[in-house]
Structures are given as C-alpha cells and as structure tokens.
Amino acid sequence: MEETEKTEVPPFTIEQFYKFLLEKRIMAAQCEECGAKFLPPRPVCSNCYSRNLTWIQLKPKGKLVTYTIIYVASQRFQPFVPYAYGIVELENELRLPGMIREVKHEDLKIGMRLEVVFEPTVTEEWPQWPNYYFKPLKQ
Amino acid sequence: MKGKPLVAVVSAGLSKFGKMEAFTGRELFVEAVDEALQRCPDLDPRKDVKATFIGMMSESFEHQGHVAPVLSDWAGLLPAPAIRTEVACASSAAALRFGIFSILSGVYDVVLVGGLEKMTKRSTLEATEFLGMAADFPFEQWTGVTFPGLYALMATAHMHRYGTTEEQMGMVAVKNHHNGALNPKAHLQKEVTLDDALSSRMIAYPLKLYDCSLISDGASCAILARPELAEKYTDSPVYIIGSGQGSDTLGLFQREDLTSLRAARKAAREAYEMAGVEPKDVDVAEVHDCFTIAEIIAYEDLGFCKPGEGGKFIEDGIPMLDGELPVNPSGGLKSKGHPVGATGVAQIYEIFLQLTGQAEKRQVEGCRIGLTHNVGGSGASCFVHILKGG
Secondary structure, three states: OHHHHHOOOOOOOHHHHHHHHHOOOEEEEEEOOOOOEEOOOOOOOOOOOOOOEEEEEEOOEEEEEEEEEEOOOOOOOHHHOOEEEEEEEOHHHOEEEEEEOOOOHHHOOOOOEEEEEEEOOOOOOOOOOOEEEEEEOOO | OOOOOOEEEEEEEEOOOEOOOOOOHHHHHHHHHHHHHHOOOOOOHHHHOOOEEEEOOOOOOOOOOOHHHHHHHHOOOOOOOEEEEOEOEOHHHHHHHHHHHHHHOOOOOEEEEEEEEEOOOOOHHHHHHHHHOOOOHHHHHOOOOOHHHHHHHHHHHHHHHHOOOHHHHHHHHHHHHHHHOOOOOOOOOOOOOHHHHHHOOEEEEOEEHHHEOOOOEEEEEEEEEOHHHHHHHOOOOEEEEEEEEEEOOOOHHHOOOOOOOHHHHHHHHHHHHHHOOOHHHOOEEEOOOOEHHHHHHHHHHOOOOOOOOHHHHHHOOOOOOOOOOOEOOOOHHHHOOOOHHHHHHHHHHHHHHHHOOOOHHHOOOOOOEEEEEEEEOOOOEEEEEEEEEO
C-alpha cells in the first residue's frame, strides 16, 4: 500500500506546475489517449476529454517567437521598466511567456535562442508562486 | 433565413465620453438612456422595456458590484429584470447579443441593452492593473505583461511576418483622430499628425502612446424591439441581420497564430453567413482599435483585405472617412475613447446614426450596411454584428 502512495501521479494542476517550478523543472501534461500536450497542465484533456494524462519534462530552453519592451507596467513590475518580454517556444511547440533579462534590447531578435532562469523564491502572500525569466542561451 | 432581421434597433443613446469628473457610472448611464428615450418618444420605458442587459468589465474601478439593478433603477426601469454581462472589453456586445437572444426566444418584445465603465478616477497604474485582470493571471499577469504589452507582442509578430510598419500603425491613429475631431461626444476631439504619433513616448515597443486607446468614462445604450414592432416606435429603424461570437484561449502564448484573432474570424464568418452579406457589401464599420495594430488585424480578420495586407489597406486610404470603406467614423476607441464596458454598444450607436443619416459632420454618404467588431482582452472573446438600414 505504501508503495502505491509513493508512485501516485501528482495532480495536473497549476499549483503542481509551480511546485515543479520550485524544483527548477518545467513540466507539461500529455494526454495518453490523443497525444495533446498542455502547458500549463490541465486535469482533463480539452482535445478528447480523457483523464489519462502523464507528466513530461521540458528542456528549459527554446526560441523567441515574438517580443516587446514594456515601459508602463503594473505596480509589481513598474520597478523593472523598461524590460523586455517575450513568448518563447520550448520543445513540442509548447510556449511560455516571460521577461527576458541579461540582454541588450537592441539585440532582441525573433528566433533567438533563450534559456529559462528559475527564481525559486516565493512571497508570504497568495499566490505563493515562484517565477522564472529568460536570458540568451550561451553557445 | 439569410438577411432576415433578428431585431430592430429603434433607438440608441450615448453619454459624452471623456474624463467626466463630476459623474459616477450610473449617472453616465442615465445620460445615455435619456438620449435614447428622447429619440423615441413613442416608447413608454416602464411599460415597454421588459428587461435590461448591461455590459461592464470591472467592479474594481468604482468598487461597485451588483451593478445591473442600480443602473436599471436610475434609468427608471424597475422592476423589470436587469443583468450584467462580462467578457472584458466586449462586455456590452455580449449584452447586445443576449438582448437579441431574449427577443428571438419570444420572451420579450422590447429590451434595453447597454454598457458603461467609469475609469478615470483611478491612477494609470491602477487602471493598468484592473484592465490587466482580463489577461491570464498565472502565466501573463504574474510574469509581467500588460495589455499594451500583449498587443505589442502581436504587433512585433505582424511586422516580422508581413513587413507591417510603425508608420502604418501611426496612420490608423491619424485617421481615427481626424474622425474623432468631428464627433462632439469623443474624448479627444483633436487631430494629430503622423509625426506626433511616431514621436510619442513608448508604452510597449513597438506601440507608442498614440497607438493606444484612451482610458475614459462613458456609457452607451440601445433599445431593441421585435422587428414587426419597429414601426410602432420609429420611422427609421435599423435592423440587426447578423450576430456572431467566438472564443479563444485567454493566454496569447497558447495561440498558434499571433497575427490574427481566431475568435474574430469565427465571429465574422458567423455574422456574414447569417446576414447573407460579404465583406465587400459593408459600407461602414466600427472596429475594436484598442491599439492601432488591432485595427490593422481587424481589417484582415473581417475580410476587408487579405491576411498581411492590413498595413497597405490603411496606407491606400481605403478606411478613411472619404475612402471606399470608412472604418471608425466615430473616432474609434483611439479618439472617441474606450470606457471598456460601454464600447460594444457605443459602436452600435455610431452605426445606428450612420445608417439613419444622423452622423452629421462624420456622415458616410449613402451607407446601407454597417458592421461592428468588438474584442474582449487580447482576443479571447470577439463579437461581430451586421446592421442594415431601413
């Protein structure tokens, strides 16, 4: 009985995504029935309605799909302006958006290779999610 | 079935848009309803209006929830039922659509639809925060994107894929400010030059201040009636002959195509099909120019031009007030203003004026078919309506 508890699959939730992120892992869900992949994960496949899902780990690097440089931000991010922000395509055509740091803004280019930098700290208040950002991949 | 009137718009009203210091949202709503009632003296509001549908995006602006009955009360429509619809910046197009459905269902003969937002009491930072709530919280808001930022991501992608330019986006701003200068209810009634637009300060590259719509206060309403009853209330009814709606992922990053809105294409297809109308038949359109790139993408999603040719479409002058297909004669969200919840029905108000020849200095001559295109957030919701003059 103890063994089955140990191997129990973590739930396919946003909270669990962030638990993995704290461990510096980007995890997506894959449907065992139809093969659809979800980032963030979701508990039921929205393609075929199956609950037969599995976790897949993604390499923390990808290429820049599009970007912007933000000069007016929300309260929490205003101290960082101006900052670059983009959508990055990881493996399996799965994408994540986020800030791009450690880059000169004039060097930003669609298609450039980026890697994920994990920030495994959380605040006291809800939602207690860690964050991440992207930086240019060193060759 | 095609082209059959779904409902008649027998009247419409709009508050002044702008920084309306002295007024709360409910007072702006009363101003809009009052105009609609004045235009429609044969309507007895308390007796004839059977229900109210109101779009509003955020209770955060005025710290006021449960707003529908308050607005119905202030407008003198109690005890008829009132309900609020919310799909971000498309909230009042949703109110319109459900107003249409309520008549089509046979339950009601006459309903009032409208919308409002009272935004300017808040600082720009607060407004940015509240509007930002319409983006995905865990993956967009939490990682630092803003609404201008989301449209900027689309703009960069559009420029990269199709060669669209910052100048072409600036031309949309110039056009809409030209039109808005002719609209006495517009928030910013002033012309701007391309130079002004291009040299304005950066908000989210490549979008500059003049690529962004305004944070405004305002309210809108329209009175809908079963088509057979229209002539009881007005000599010049306008008919809604097509209504379409689509949804998409809330997260922009989850969409395959960043240069087009799938929800808009779906809504347009549905509305054109229902109306038995093609893009070339449209004489005048009000589209959701929350950012200039959004108007360029709208030209493409609505089939006014091919994908990727939206930049050329404005450069060729086609959507100008005196062009082949005038777009946003009201001044659009850019110049008329964008009190988000009011916008969808404010577009209906403009098309109502245009199709009944009441648009004064910004009148598009000889228009018969009008279209409205209202987008929620970064495109997770979109509505298209097609209207026909009597």
